[in-house]
């Protein structure tokens with residue numbers, strides 16, 4: 453397992469689901485963590501859980517679609533730990549509807565959080581990494597950003613956009629030794645998928661060669677690999693963690 457002892461890792465949307473699993477895997481690997489979420493709920497609890505791995509934890513309520521929030525989160529993490537080594541852009545939302553019923557507001561909201569938020573947080577962190585000539589960013593996109601999905605025009609556009617950002621950042625910052633990669637999860641067992649009916653779950657699994665939903669740890673381990681020195685010559689890569697759903 454990669455060792456992140458003494459490193460500082462920033463994870464957005466770390467209070468639950470995939471973000472929580474990512475933060476926990478980094479804590480197990482020895483990283484100090486700066487975590488943020490859109491609401492106070494869960495942040496303290498998450499911080500206590502992570503601190504039980506004997507690492508330092510900084511928390512902040514942040515709206516990643518606001519530039520000032522992103523700048524202050526990165527600045528505070530830098531003040532707290534003296535360095536920023538890894539950023540994981542995990543926070544994301546859905547507001548699903550068929551295109552003809554999707555409001556302009558719901559389109560904008562999802563793009564502002566998932567795509568613009570990834571841009572703004574990356575921009576804030578890249579300024580620090582660029583100067584230090586060292587750093588790694590991992591973006592959480594989605595399999596639907598690669599294959600499209602009815603009822604999710606806003607979400608799919610945002611996640612496809614994240615793939616574009618990943619490749620562009622990789623080209624812009626490679627010469628400064630900053631690597632930027634993305635993970636595209638398929639179905640993941642989270643509170644959201646737990647609510648699906650057995651019939652819907654069975655139908656979804658028919659399309660997955662590995663015949664199970666991902667555990668959040670499956671996604672987290674791929675993120676740790678890309679963030680680690682084991683992936684030192686990997687940048688601009690989109691790593692599918694989808695059980696074979698889209699090949």
Ligand SMILES: NC(=O)c1ccc[n+]([C@@H]2O[C@H](COP(=O)([O-])OP(=O)(O)OC[C@H]3O[C@@H](n4cnc5c(N)ncnc54)[C@H](O)[C@@H]3O)[C@@H](O)[C@H]2O)c1
Nearest residue numbers: 465466467469470489490514515516542543544594637640
């Ligand atoms: N769950 C899945 O099956 C699945 C599949 C593919 C991709 N993904 C992606 O993985 C990521 C995590 O998904 P999840 O299901 O664990 O999410 P979740 O809804 O369980 O948690 C989302 C987290 O993001 C935070 N967040 C939301 N809006 C924010 C904002 N504006 N500013 C700061 N923080 C904000 C929330 O506070 C929360 O901590 C998302 O980017 C999602 O699109 C999820």
